[in-house]
Amino acid sequence: MRMATDSDHTFDVIVIGLGPGGEHVAGRLAERGLRVLGVDRRLVGGECPYWGCIPSKMMIRAADALAEARRVDGLAGTVEKVTPDWSLVAKRIREEATDDWDDQVAVDRLTGTGARFVRGTGRIAGPGRVDVDGTAYTATRGIVVNTGTTAAVPPVEGLADTPYWTNHEIIETAELPASLIVLGGGAIGCELSQVMARFGVEVTVVEAAERILALEEPEASETLAAALEADGVTVRAGVGAQRVAHDGSVFTVTLADGSTLTAEKLLVAAGRRADPAGVGLDTVGVARDARTAPVDERCRVTGGVWAVGDITGKGAFTHVSMYQAGVVIRDVLGEDGPPADYDALPRVTFTDPEVGAVGLTEAQARDRFANVQVGLTPLGETTRGWIARADGLIKVVADADRGVLVGATTVGPGGGEVLGALAVAVHAEVPIERLRSMIYAYPTFHRGIEDALGRLA
Numbered sequence: 001m002r003m004a005t006d007s008d009h010t011f012d013v014i015v016i017g018l019g020p021g022g023e024h025v026a027g028r029l030a031e032r033g034l035r036v037l038g039v040d041r042r043l044v045g046g047e048c049p050y051w052g053c054i055p056s057k058m059m060i061r062a063a064d065a066l067a068e069a070r071r072v073d074g075l076a077g078t079v080e081k082v083t084p085d086w087s088l089v090a091k092r093i094r095e096e097a098t099d100d101w102d103d104q105v106a107v108d109r110l111t112g113t114g115a116r117f118v119r120g121t122g123r124i125a126g127p128g129r130v131d132v133d134g135t136a137y138t139a140t141r142g143i144v145v146n147t148g149t150t151a152a153v154p155p156v157e158g159l160a161d162t163p164y165w166t167n168h169e170i171i172e173t174a175e176l177p178a179s180l181i182v183l184g185g186g187a188i189g190c191e192l193s194q195v196m197a198r199f200g201v202e203v204t205v206v207e208a209a210e211r212i213l214a215l216e217e218p219e220a221s222e223t224l225a226a227a228l229e230a231d232g233v234t235v236r237a238g239v240g241a242q243r244v245a246h247d248g249s250v251f252t253v254t255l256a257d258g259s260t261l262t263a264e265k266l267l268v269a270a271g272r273r274a275d276p277a278g279v280g281l282d283t284v285g286v287a288r289d290a291r292t293a294p295v296d297e298r299c300r301v302t303g304g305v306w307a308v309g310d311i312t313g314k315g316a317f318t319h320v321s322m323y324q325a326g327v328v329i330r331d332v333l334g335e336d337g338p339p340a341d342y343d344a345l346p347r348v349t350f351t352d353p354e355v356g357a358v359g360l361t362e363a364q365a366r367d368r369f370a371n372v373q374v375g376l377t378p379l380g381e382t383t384r385g386w387i388a389r390a391d392g393l394i395k396v397v398a399d400a401d402r403g404v405l406v407g408a409t410t411v412g413p414g415g416g417e418v419l420g421a422l423a424v425a426v427h428a429e430v431p432i433e434r435l436r437s438m439i440y441a442y443p444t445f446h447r448g449i450e451d452a453l454g455r456l457a
């Protein structure tokens, strides 16, 4: 047996947590000839491929197919009966998306780049030092933290003692409950509520804020709430949960207004929690009670320590994690490149209608700029929206002093795709006059952009 040597424990770069961004950093730096150690306590690739984006979007694809089949009635003929079968979705997630939650393919992909992989819990033990389950490692050039987030469980009386679901259990489930209470009407709550309702589950969403999707434009929240209700979801916004109990088979949730809800399952989708101190960032100067890892425009936490992904608090999205990974790869290699810039951050909630957004909402823009103009076009007033009988809207937000868009929202079929054009406009600060002189194909959904620009006032 070969004895462990110092070189087994000394690397140029150690990546703790291999979510989408961490895996990318580790693989790219190894391909560039650096000695890299990647550490993950669970599955290489993180939440996105196993319990996040990919399996949830497979659920959504299936739920959308059901909804589309149900639209045949009154538009193209009759459908005798649409019969949902969750086993097809569960099988696809298990076999196609997650390999039954086995990351061998991802591990092979990573080690194929020359990186070394250790499965275990990593913790920074001081500058250049990492402990993995009691084994000490040294990073001569730097440490990259990509430990992500876990579901935040709100401090609701009784909740912690119940067998509640998080995104893990709902993504893994092979069978659907008859009824479901969803705590939180953010992206996860809205996407999964609609899926469940379309598969015949009786769903109630409880959202403590005044409206679901509270971080986006109010018009988007309103349109989505109506769409969810049309799918049979009960939306209870503006009222928090006060107490949760489980009697062995049924959840009972008591709301702040005294009303009670009961259901077979309860999904906690009330935000995410990062743990900077848990990964030892406090040993390199981050406050012990910090909720995120503070990073500069190169994603540096401090000299020799970088962070990417949800833990940075710059947007809990795979595209942010990958974008930051690119910034870190360049910085570690000493290469030039643009600093991280989140002014044109796009996000898409993959409900039906999809809710796309980029940059600032109207309220955020009014806080930041003296002269804000807004243009809004309901999709029903566009030719394509009317043909499709589609609910939705396009809203653009402008800094009138500079004559550029600083934010936009696109709600409707393919809302996330329509967003692309507006993301370019915000990112590249294309003058509004130039956008107005563009030719927009007829009759597309994105042609509504021209109309919304015309309504800027």
Ligand SMILES: Cc1cc2nc3c(=O)[nH]c(=O)nc-3n(C[C@H](O)[C@H](O)[C@H](O)COP(=O)(O)OP(=O)(O)OC[C@H]3O[C@@H](n4cnc5c(N)ncnc54)[C@H](O)[C@@H]3O)c2cc1C
Pocket: 016, 017, 018, 019, 020, 021, 022, 039, 040, 041, 042, 043, 044, 045, 046, 047, 048, 051, 052, 053, 054, 056, 057, 120, 121, 122, 123, 146, 147, 148, 149, 167, 188, 278, 279, 308, 309, 310, 311, 315, 316, 317, 318, 319, 320, 321, 350
């Ligand atoms: C249901 C759901 C749907 C989503 N849908 C989308 C979507 O459609 N689009 C989108 O852009 N985003 C979506 N997201 C968000 C997306 O999953 C995350 O933003 C993305 O995974 C990036 O996270 P990350 O890079 O911070 O790391 P994560 O994916 O969170 O991975 C972190 C990794 O670090 C590991 N780890 C943690 N602590 C340690 C430690 N101490 N030592 C070793 N390893 C550790 C974990 O095991 C994990 O593998 C969704 C999330 C959820 C939950």
Ligand SMILES: NC(=O)c1ccc[n+]([C@@H]2O[C@H](COP(=O)([O-])OP(=O)(O)OC[C@H]3O[C@@H](n4cnc5c(N)ncnc54)[C@H](O)[C@@H]3O)[C@@H](O)[C@H]2O)c1
Pocket: 154, 155, 156, 183, 184, 185, 186, 187, 188, 189, 191, 206, 207, 208, 209, 212, 213, 214, 239, 240, 241, 269, 270, 271, 272, 315, 316, 317, 347, 348, 349, 350
């Ligand atoms: N399509 C996508 O890109 C996508 C999909 C899913 C998740 N995500 C990412 O994952 C992150 C986490 O999603 P999320 O939906 O859990 O979080 P979120 O922060 O988007 O929404 C959580 C919601 O829960 C509410 N809430 C908090 N405590 C509550 C309580 N006690 N009772 C009732 N409501 C309560 C909050 O007011 C908030 O509206 C998102 O911020 C997003 O970045 C992205």
